Amino acid sequence: MNFPLYNSMRKLIQKPHDRYTTDLQALVNNRWENSTQTSFNVWMETEIGTGNYEQVDVSVDTAIDIGTGFKKGDDFKVFSFKNISREIILGTMFFTDTDYWICVNTNGFASPTNSCEVRRCNNTLAWIDPSTGVVKHEPCIIDYELSSPRPRHDKDIDVADGHIFVIVQGSEITRAIEKNQRFILSGQPYKLSAIQSLLDTRYFATNPNIENSTLLYLDMYLDMIQPDDDLVSNVANADNYQYRLNIQPPYSEIANRIVPNAQFDGILVPTVTTSGGDVTEKSVVFSGDEHVDVQADGKYKLTGNVGDVAHITATVGDNPNISETTTIRIAPNPDGENNDALIVNPLYTIVRQQQPVWFSVEFYRNGEKQTDKEITWTYSGLDESYFALTQSYGNNFMLAAKKFSTTPLQLTFSAGGLSKTITIQLQPLF
16 A cells, blocks of 8 residues: 555655764764864875875874784874764875874775774885886885895895885876886885785775775885985885986077068977987977977977077977077067978987887978978998988988997088087997
């Protein structure tokens, strides 16, 4: 039998669980200010890995060792929240006035309230992101026990091999850390041997909002100091993945004129290389001052007056610390004068054996490519037994190193009354 009025009233009646949690929340709200444990300033990360924090009402309580019943100490605390329905996941970062804390255990299952156990971060992981060259920093926890589970065998003596556990938040940044990666912790080098996430597929199945492990345990062993380790900044292999930016033409070659009726006055072409001299594909962002308008592709139009100096800055898109500024002096413009430039793109400084490189040489007038200009070239420094240069598809070139040499190879390209000389070092493959 259908009772519409009765069914409608049931929807308005709170279930026992809902009534209990509502009353409990009201009780917590009413007595919150009466506790000395709720007077601390605590900020919680809004989302794993974002670094964005919001202030939350937290009661800071003592953590107890279940096995002994003793207090764990000030590096271990329990955070209980004024909002009893707040959800906390492993790896959530907290920040107090002086310290970072990581959630290492949660207590929300089958509980009307929600709390978590946190540990104070006592060190910082620092490493260079191979894709960008940016130094990453992540607060971490180093376990107190420094063990030596295995000896390191040398030809003369056995040396104890130090072993530590490092706990760090599992984010998109830290999940990119690879095995055998090296770290410097308080001036001591360590090598990562294993990554333990402590979460399996069953955890992800019951927590649909979590796609990857948010708490990582890193197993590290003592390593040897290497020449490029920065023991002051605690960055291992600090010279690796250092990118360099080169702009053509350089500032010393530019004294541009404002060309009437021309869409552009010139073009700048960037080349990004690694510390080893290898060219890499990276986006470059251009910006200019009030004397110049510059586009994303490096073409620019001078807007200042004769005698003004324009500045154009090129910045690597994923690393704002890598930039190069070109200074352009605006010169008088006699009738019929144009801004001509010969551009090599990309600009290689090192070519290795068995790794031929391709580049183009183009003649530009007022920032526009001129396809009717014939490119010629000559060489010096080395003879053709050391290299092979092939021109194909217009102004495209392929350069291969047959032998390596400590003497650099010089290639001079000419077109339209301009010439440009580049210096290339021929090196072995390894």
